[in-house]
Amino acid sequence: MFALSHSHLVSGTSIALPALLMVAFVGGLAVQTGLFTATSADIPVPATIRIEPRNFTYRPAGEFYKNGFAVDAPKVEVNRTQSLEIMKYQVTTAEYDACVAQGACPARETMTPSSFNLPATSISYDDATAYADWLSRRTGTVWALPSDEDLAFAAGGKFPDDALGVDPDSNNPALRWLADYQREAARKSSRDPTPQPLGGFGEGEYGLADFAGNIWEWTTTCNRKVTLGQDGAAASSSESCGIYIASGKHRSPLSAFIRDPKGGGCSVGTPPDNVGFRLVRNSTWYARLVFAFRRAAT
Numbered sequence: 001m002f003a004l005s006h007s008h009l010v011s012g013t014s015i016a017l018p019a020l021l022m023v024a025f026v027g028g029l030a031v032q033t034g035l036f037t038a039t040s041a042d043i044p045v046p047a048t049i050r051i052e053p054r055n056f057t058y059r060p061a062g063e064f065y066k067n068g069f070a071v072d073a074p075k076v077e078v079n080r081t082q083s084l085e086i087m088k089y090q091v092t093t094a095e096y097d098a099c100v101a102q103g104a105c106p107a108r109e110t111m112t113p114s115s116f117n118l119p120a121t122s123i124s125y126d127d128a129t130a131y132a133d134w135l136s137r138r139t140g141t142v143w144a145l146p147s148d149e150d151l152a153f154a155a156g157g158k159f160p161d162d163a164l165g166v167d168p169d170s171n172n173p174a175l176r177w178l179a180d181y182q183r184e185a186a187r188k189s190s191r192d193p194t195p196q197p198l199g200g201f202g203e204g205e206y207g208l209a210d211f212a213g214n215i216w217e218w219t220t221t222c223n224r225k226v227t228l229g230q231d232g233a234a235a236s237s238s239e240s241c242g243i244y245i246a247s248g249k250h251r252s253p254l255s256a257f258i259r260d261p262k263g264g265g266c267s268v269g270t271p272p273d274n275v276g277f278r279l280v281r282n283s284t285w286y287a288r289l290v291f292a293f294r295r296a297a298t
Contacts, residue, residue, distance in 0.1 A: 044116075045139055046095065048281055049207040051084040051154050058152040059161060061245045062224040062237075069173055072163040074232050078149065086146060086154050087278040089198045089209050090119040090217065096131060104134035109259060117197045119215055121274035125244050125256040128218045128277040135279070137295075142287040143279040148221035148245045150280060155211045158204040160250050193273040216248035216261070216272035223253035246275050 059073040094116045099105035110122040123131075128145055135143045152159040192214055201213030211217070222241040229235035246252045246261070252272050254261055261271040 046091070046135075046279070047088045048085050049088045049154075051086065051206050051208075053080050053083055055079050056153065056156075058149070058159060059163060061148045061219075061221050061247075061251050062226050064226045064228060066228040066232075067171070069171070071228065073226075074228070078153070080153055084146075084150060084153055085281045085283070086150065086208065087280075088207060090215060090276045090278045091123075091128075091131065092116050092198070093118050093120045096120040096123065096127075099131050099134045102134070105130045112195060119195055119198065119210070119276045121195050121215060121276050122259040123218070123276050124259045125218050125254070127259070128279075131277075132279050133295075136291055140288075142282045142291045144282065145218055145220045145277060146280045148219045148247055148251070151211070151217065151219060151247050154204075154206060154208045156204045156206050156208075158208070158212045160212065160247070162250055188270055191270075191273055195274060212249050214248075214273040215276045216246040216252060216274065218254075218275065218277045219245050219247055221245040246272055248272055 055077060057075045057077050059075055062073060064071050064073045092115060093108070093112050094114045096105060096108065097114045100107050106127055108120065108122060112118055112121060125145075132143045132145060146154070195215065196210075196213065199209055201210040203209045204211060221244060222239045223243040223245060224237055224239040226234050227236045240253075243253050243255055246254050250269065252261060252269065254272075254275065259275070261275055262273075
């Protein structure tokens with residue numbers, strides 16, 4: 001029979017001990033911050049879908065300029081090497097109201113009934129992040145708003161292409177103004193602001209429901225201005241965090257506190273009909289560690 005030598009024992013202990021200490025430390029922080037509070041029976045864990053890794057192309061969010069003129073964002077090839085777990089549906093009024101009832105989220109301002117079949121609207125970025133923090137503590141896994149790229153990855157063919165198709169080397173600004181005017185006129189003529197029951201706008205090819213209906217969704221992507229060089233690559237970039245991208249039929253940059261986009265806060269273009277949100281779930285141990293540290297520091 002194989003016998004462990006002292007050196008084997010020391011080596012095994014040297015590896016196992018830090019891991020055990022890390023687990024104990026994370027557990028202590030979790031208890032302190034309330035991360036692993038059990039979910040109440042009347043608060044179901046949201047249904048999620050898993051988007052498997054793939055390559056895809058999309059236009060990054062932001063305002064892009066070349067030679068002093070606004071241009072379309074260049075398409076980029078994205079190589080997603082990890083899967084994404086994301087809520088199949090947008091957060092509902094009843095789910096959000098459960099957070100309100102426990103004093104962790106600001107109350108909604110809309111008269112939409114509290115229902116597990118109606119999406120929550122008139123939700124600010126700050127409201128959505130408060131809900132994500134509460135749901136993380138209630139379920140023991142970390143939930144967060146997706147990035148704009150995450151939504152593009154999950155929505156597939158339903159994700160908008162905001163390009164106007166104007167030649168980026170054109171020095172005639174009237175061409176883009178006219179194309180932009182025509183697009184905004186078309187957007188206004190097709191708007192229907194009434195929130196619909198879950199599933200009312202169908203699913204994308206990867207199972208994401210109701211994206212690009214009449215509810216725009218908050219992301220963690222900050223609005224930015226990018227100047228392109230002659231080769232089409234970014235020469236300079238500046239971000240405006242505090243203004244975040246809401247994605248839906250088109251993208252809209254909105255201030256974090258905005259609940260009603262029609263009342264102001266949209267920097268350009270037709271405002272969204274409504275703003276709501278869905279979350280992504282990260283079940284890795286290091287996501288919990290980061291969450292616990294952040295909770296302990298506040």
